[in-house]
Amino acid sequence: MTTFLELTCRDPIVSRDGRPFGVGQGNRMKSVGWLLPSVVAGSLRTMIGKAAGRDFSDATAKDLLQMSVAGVFPVADGRLYYPAPNDCVVEKPDDGAKPAIHQGKLEAIRDGEGCDLPGGLAPVTLKGEDFKPGPKPDWWRDDHYAKWLVTDEKDFAFDETFLQAPCLDERTHVSLDPAAGAAAEGELFTTAALAATHLPRYGAKPDDLFSRRFAEIRLTARVVADGWCGEKVEPLNGVHPLGGERRLVHWRSVAEMASKWKCPPAVADTLSKKPTRLRMVLATPAIFCGGWKPGWLDAELRGTPPGASMTLQLKGVCIERWRAVSGWSLAEPRGPKPVKRMVPAGGVYFFDVVAGDASGLAERWLEPVSDDEQDRRNGFGLALWGVA
Amino acid sequence: MATKLYWLHTLSPTHVGTGRGIGYIDLPVQRDKVTNWPLIPGSAIKGVWADYYGATDKKRDGDDEGARWLRAAFGKGGDDSSNAGSLIPTDARLVCLPVRSFRGTFAWCASPMALRMLHRDLALAGVGNLPLIPALDVETTVLHPSQAASALVDEHRIYLEDLDFTAQSNDEAGDWANQIAKWVFPGDANKDWRTAFMKRFAVLPDSVFDYLTETGTEVTARVRIDDDSKTVATGQLWNEESLPVETILAGFVACDRVYARGGTAINQDDQDDVLNRFASETMNLQIGGKATVGRGRVRCVFASVKG
Numbered sequence: 117m118t119t120f121l122e123l124t125c126r127d128p129i130v131s132r133d134g135r136p137f138g139v140g141q142g143n144r145m146k147s148v149g150w151l152l153p154s155v156v157a158g159s160l161r162t163m164i165g166k167a168a169g170r171d172f173s174d175a176t177a178k179d180l181l182q183m184s185v186a187g188v189f190p191v192a193d194g195r196l197y198y199p200a201p202n203d204c205v206v207e208k209p210d211d212g213a214k215p216a217i218h219q220g221k222l223e224a225i226r227d228g229e230g231c232d233l234p235g236g237l238a239p240v241t242l243k244g245e246d247f248k249p250g251p252k253p254d255w256w257r258d259d260h261y262a263k264w265l266v267t268d269e270k271d272f273a274f275d276e277t278f279l280q281a282p283c284l285d286e287r288t289h290v291s292l293d294p295a296a297g298a299a300a301e302g303e304l305f306t307t308a309a310l311a312a313t314h315l316p317r318y319g320a321k322p323d324d325l326f327s328r329r330f331a332e333i334r335l336t337a338r339v340v341a342d343g344w345c346g347e348k349v350e351p352l353n354g355v356h357p358l359g360g361e362r363r364l365v366h367w368r369s370v371a372e373m374a375s376k377w378k379c380p381p382a383v384a385d386t387l388s389k390k391p392t393r394l395r396m397v398l399a400t401p402a403i404f405c406g407g408w409k410p411g412w413l414d415a416e417l418r419g420t421p422p423g424a425s426m427t428l429q430l431k432g433v434c435i436e437r438w439r440a441v442s443g444w445s446l447a448e449p450r451g452p453k454p455v456k457r458m459v460p461a462g463g464v465y466f467f468d469v470v471a472g473d474a475s476g477l478a479e480r481w482l483e484p485v486s487d488d489e490q491d492r493r494n495g496f497g498l499a500l501w502g503v504a
Numbered sequence: 505m506a507t508k509l510y511w512l513h514t515l516s517p518t519h520v521g522t523g524r525g526i527g528y529i530d531l532p533v534q535r536d537k538v539t540n541w542p543l544i545p546g547s548a549i550k551g552v553w554a555d556y557y558g559a560t561d562k563k564r565d566g567d568d569e570g571a572r573w574l575r576a577a578f579g580k581g582g583d584d585s586s587n588a589g590s591l592i593p594t595d596a597r598l599v600c601l602p603v604r605s606f607r608g609t610f611a612w613c614a615s616p617m618a619l620r621m622l623h624r625d626l627a628l629a630g631v632g633n634l635p636l637i638p639a640l641d642v643e644t645t646v647l648h649p650s651q652a653a654s655a656l657v658d659e660h661r662i663y664l665e666d667l668d669f670t671a672q673s674n675d676e677a678g679d680w681a682n683q684i685a686k687w688v689f690p691g692d693a694n695k696d697w698r699t700a701f702m703k704r705f706a707v708l709p710d711s712v713f714d715y716l717t718e719t720g721t722e723v724t725a726r727v728r729i730d731d732d733s734k735t736v737a738t739g740q741l742w743n744e745e746s747l748p749v750e751t752i753l754a755g756f757v758a759c760d761r762v763y764a765r766g767g768t769a770i771n772q773d774d775q776d777d778v779l780n781r782f783a784s785e786t787m788n789l790q791i792g793g794k795a796t797v798g799r800g801r802v803r804c805v806f807a808s809v810k811g
Contacts, residue, residue, distance in 0.1 A: 124624070126594055127546065166772075288522060311537040325710075326539070330538055357592065362588070363546075364758055
């Protein structure tokens with residue numbers, strides 16, 4: 117049973133990076149730039165377990181871990197937003213003109229040329245003169261993204277419909293010593309959280325009206341759950357904490373959200389025309405057993421993504437440096453979870469189609485491609501597909 | 505999850521600070537990152553709330569019924585037997601900022617955006633039948649309740665600080681004033697305050713409200729006197745910012761289901777009991793810093809989400 121959720125935040129949401137925080141470990145909390153999928157999955161599973169009135173015995177935990185939770189993505193003005201693709205580079209002219217948008221392309225290696233990329237991968241390069249890249253918007257609306265994935269003509273400009281990363285809310289806390297009425301010794305720390313009620317609009321100026329500076333957002337998540345978990349998710353409507361510090365969020369199942377999670381028609385049409393070269397963009401961070409390299413690729417960098425029925429040959433990669441994800445397990449053994457390395461959201465993989473039909477990828481839109489099944493259930497590695 | 509509204513009404517200037525500022529205000533108040541309006545974080549409320557009910561470590565460690573409820577509501581520390589409290593307060597967001605008025609002494613000022621955010625928060629908490637948001641597109645107009653004779657109007661004008669506006673009566677503004685007054689000033693004993701609130705409530709244009717939340721807070725210059733010389737100690741002059749007296753903020757509190765390691769679990773059936781016990785009585789709290797100079801005296805009023 118698939119359910120689509122709408123999350124409405126109120127207070128800033130804590131989604132920490134993997135750095136230590138606590139007594140004797142550091143007094144300054146650091147936040148990641150967007151909510152990690154595992155934070156959403158963990159909070160929702162806890163909520164469902166409580167809603168069902170269950171204890172968190174091994175049997176309950178096992179059922180909850182079977183729930184597949186994907187997201188969250190921002191929704192503003194009724195449109196879904198995705199993180200900016202890494203193969204977009206912005207050139208900001210010195211004369212104040214509008215920024216030029218460049219798309220990275222695979223560059224074939226000619227005779228006499230070479231590079232040290234593994235497995236014969238080709239470099240992703242830009243055409244034209246060298247320039248210093250400018251800032252690009254962090255979140256792109258679904259229709260802009262669809263154009264980016266299927267056409268070479270970028271007939272859009274970065275405007276106020278593009279959104280920036282959420283504002284970071286840093287707070288200083290003290291613990292008061294009740295006997296002294298003053299701050300307790302050594303009990304001073306800061307927390308950091310994401311203001312997830314609004315996202316700043318790209319290019320907004322400080323003296324613009326509020327509605328031109330910020331877009332009000334909701335968050336959306338997709339849940340696949342069966343049995344008693346599915347029965348509790350389907351009518352969901354209430355408040356429950358999300359992330360650290362138990363900041364309350366309103367969770368509600370909304371059937372109308374389903375259409376936003378489908379492959380856009382323009383992308384589905386293009387994929388149905390049997391393209392020979394594809395791009396896979398990560399909408400959420402992915403966890404691969406080979407670090408940057410998906411475990412479903414063999415030594416020749418050839419393989420089939422999870423759930424797909426075609427064979428792909430990896431030709432190029434355009435990703436950022438790895439980031440860490442950890443967590444805290446309330447189940448035994450209680451304590452910190454092992455640190456894993458993630459490929460950040462926005463990473464782009466270029467493939468050649470070796471066998472099979474790319475049209476089936478429209479059905480794999482926003483489906484996970486991480487290696488481990490539990491990582492996929494936790495929402496790591498949701499993929500968007502396009503042509504290159 | 506069971507929820508209740510809570511309203512904060514400042515009775516003295518209230519300083520919930522962020523540490524050292526970089527502008528001309530040395531000790532600014534905490535502000536929302538998006539709107540830049542002052543707020544009081546939930547973490548600032550939870551500690552004094554527990555203190556109001558005497559939830560010291562020693563009392564929470566007891567074996568009696570009272571200790572069980574305190575542990576359930578506010579949690580318990582310790583390495584082996586810690587457990588989270590079931591009460592979760594949200595941040596308290598600004599609803600009405602008191603602003604100096606030429607007529608009526610001061611106005612309780614909101615804005616369409618402030619009311620829209622309040623509307624959203626109340627809806628999330630489960631409050632139904634809320635008034636509509638008043639429309640206000642003109643930068644030079646201020647709305648006042650049509651249901652009461654405004655104390656602010658002087659010949660169809662309203663003068664706030666050094667700004668003057670055209671006064672316009674409005675039904676939705678009156679509906680909000682009526683509703684907020686019932687929540688903040690409940691009961692027969694507060695009838696006069698409800699009337700005073702209705703007469704002083706005003707809805708400002710969003711841009712004016714933004715401006716006044718930055719310039720209309722209370723900024724006090726303070727010094728420390730050198731004991732020997734009886735003059736200002738070197739470098740000991742600072743400006744600190746506070747929310748003015750009569751500021752009204754709102755949030756909600758939820759009671760979570762808690763699984764205890766220390767033997768004080770809170771199940772769904774207990775949630776209403778916890779809220780009734782700890783989130784019903786109006787509390788007079790001291791919130792934030794500078795308590796020794798009288799800052800932070802606040803009324804905290806709880807209200808049911810079911811009207």
